């Protein structure tokens with residue numbers, strides 16, 4: 001059995017993850033820790049093969065470093081990672097020959113939504129991303145929004161049509177990454193939604209994903225725990241472990 005420690009276990013995602021790991025016959029949940037616990041000492045004493053981190057954006061990068069330095073494999077669902085941080089962690093994982101995952105989104109449908117957006121961006125370079133989450137989400141835009149912008153930019157073969165970005169009210173045109181506008185909605189009742197909105201000649205295309213409950217993330221978390229032990233590198237995006 002693959003031994004797993006969950007960090008952020010008292011949170012909405014963490015508590016669901018503990019239940020899902022407990023129900024997976026290939027996994028053994030050996031520890032549940034949260035804000036007041038010492039992550040490094042917990043890894044040293046429990047010696048988990050995998051640590052799932054579902055905490056808070058401002059702590060995610062530091063936690064991932066701690067997990068790798070302590071010799072465990074990180075499965076990071078915590079959002080807010082920038083490209084440079086992912087690259088630093090990939091270098092550290094390589095040095096330690098440890099597998100790991102940073103997943104902007106654990107839901108299979110959301111991974112497919114990002115892949116389909118990449119496919120569409122080859123032919124329709126004009127695109128904006130609208131994501132919605134609960135008001136408790138710490139940061140904006142979401143990790144999924146950022147990853148989608150990176151995928152679109154890598155797939156796009158021409159630049160988007162320039163637009164007038166004169167804003168009568170600051171923020172009206174959203175944020176921008178890799179020439180992709182990102183708009184963040186925060187409303188009660190929403191778990192996680194994203195629409196990738198393409199415009200073409202006389203046509204539009206919308207690719208939409210909706211996580212209706214946190215259960216949608218659990219098969220991806222369990223899959224990641226099972227797969228990272230077979231790897232000696234840290235991957236960015238669940239799609240790298242899905243096949």
Ligand SMILES: NC(=O)c1ccc[n+]([C@@H]2O[C@H](COP(=O)([O-])OP(=O)(O)OC[C@H]3O[C@@H](n4cnc5c(N)ncnc54)[C@H](O)[C@@H]3O)[C@@H](O)[C@H]2O)c1
Nearest residue numbers: 008010011012013034035054055059077078079104105106
């Ligand atoms: N990748 C995905 O598919 C996915 C899906 C949903 C949410 N998320 C992300 O997962 C994270 C957790 O989301 P949530 O809805 O469960 O939040 P939450 O606020 O319900 O839970 C966060 C938990 O982490 C704990 N915590 C905060 N800082 C900590 C630290 N430094 N060390 C240890 N524990 C700490 C809190 O006490 C809390 O119990 C967020 O970053 C969120 O954006 C990712």
